[in-house]
Amino acid sequence: xxxxxxxxxxxxxxxxxxxxxxxxxxxxxxxxxxxxxxxxxxxxxxxxxxxxxxxxxxxxxxxxxxxxxxxxxxxxxxxxxxxxxxxxxxxxxxxxxxxxxxxxxxxxxxxxxxxxxxxxxxxxxxxxxxxxxxxxxxxxxxxxxxxxxxxxxxxxxxxxxxxxxxxxxxxxxxxxxxxxxxxxxxxxxxxxxxxxxxxxxxxxxxx
Numbered sequence: 001x002x003x004x005x006x007x008x009x010x011x012x013x014x015x016x017x018x019x020x021x022x023x024x025x026x027x028x029x030x031x032x033x034x035x036x037x038x039x040x041x042x043x044x045x046x047x048x049x050x051x052x053x054x055x056x057x058x059x060x061x062x063x064x065x066x067x068x069x070x071x072x073x074x075x076x077x078x079x080x081x082x083x084x085x086x087x088x089x090x091x092x093x094x095x096x097x098x099x100x101x102x103x104x105x106x107x108x109x110x111x112x113x114x115x116x117x118x119x120x121x122x123x124x125x126x127x128x129x130x131x132x133x134x135x136x137x138x139x140x141x142x143x144x145x146x147x148x149x150x151x152x153x154x155x156x157x158x159x160x161x162x163x164x165x166x167x168x169x170x171x172x173x174x175x176x177x178x179x180x181x182x183x184x185x186x187x188x189x190x191x192x193x194x195x196x197x198x199x200x201x202x203x204x205x206x207x
Contacts, residue, residue: 003047017109024096033072057087118181179204
């Protein structure tokens with residue numbers, strides 16, 4: 001996809017949304033003004049099909065100068081050109097940022113891009129991230145996501161805790177959603193009274 005066609009900077013942009021995520025970096029020695037700018041480049045690169053830190057950095061190196069400037073990238077005093085972040089810089093930022101906060105902010109932003117939740121159908125789905133590792137360094141990261149049937153947009157996401165399962169993760173994820181006039185579809189694992197009550201409490205129905 002042409003991820004540069006998305007609203008990446010300006011009012012109502014992904015950059016503006018990601019400014020809400022706490023910056024994990026020390027204020028001393030920053031080469032880039034806000035971590036939000038680095039995260040925007042990473043998100044846009046992944047949407048464009050990049051799957052590794054090196055590929056993300058290579059993609060960012062080809063981003064137009066005006067976008068790099070708007071995202072707070074540093075300017076080379078000798079050449080006058082804005083410099084895209086390196087692979088180590090992107091890696092450090094992505095690994096240190098609060099992933100749950102990024103999920104919440106990005107999901108809200110995605111909903112604001114024309115997704116109408118009232119009257120829609122949301123599917124709850126779980127997936128294991130290939131090549132990932134949980135806090136114990138052994139188990140792969142497993143996520144549960146809520147995505148719209150019509151647009152296929154993820155509107156909420158929650159990581160399944162190590163030594164746990166999808167059920168409590170789904171119930172926690174539902175707490176952050178406004179489900180008024182929304183139908184939620186779940187698989188057989190989630191035919192739980194507490195899960196159904198969580199959906200109804202937020203104004204939705206289950207299927």
